[in-house]
């Protein structure tokens with residue numbers, strides 16, 4: 001029997017906030033070219049919407065990705081696996097995450113990218129679970145602060161399911 005998903009953030013609410021995030025990212029000095037680096041797989045939907053908002057507002061972008069994995073089922077494994085073979089030296093980088101939970105993934109990625117000497121490095125996450133933080137990291141831009149609940153949809157999965165949902169929700173046991 002399929003589980004029921006309770007909607008937490010609707011498609012419309014997300015769309016509006018993503019446009020707002022693009023405004024925040026573009027306030028202040030704009031680079032000629034913004035290098036958007038998203039973290040697979042969870043942030044692919046958010047990134048697709050965000051780059052189109054950035055483009056609509058006149059920002060030219062390059063898009064690349066990093067594969068990072070730390071979760072099995074609904075539990076963080078603590079060890080973050082990732083491999084970065086993008087040249088970031090001298091570039092204006094926007095790292096795009098779906099959700100910052102313990103913070104281990106973003107901390108590790110930020111450290112690795114900073115070592116590659118970008119001109120500027122900013123972090124954006126659609127979702128933030130500040131209660132769950134284990135390490136000291138604050139994203140520069142946050143879409144929504146959320147409570148400590150396991151979320152699916154809009155790119156987020158539960159064992160590879162539900163990524164295609166246009167909204168973000170919570171699985172309710174039936």
Ligand code: 5GP
Nearest residue numbers: 042099100101102103104105150151156157
């Ligand atoms: P962190 O390293 O901050 O603990 O974990 C970050 C990653 O864990 C996210 O990029 C995401 O892939 C996964 N994650 C954290 N919380 C959730 C959640 O509520 N739902 C899903 N589907 N993934 C989550």
Ligand code: MG
Nearest residue numbers: 039042098099
């Ligand atoms: Mg992720």
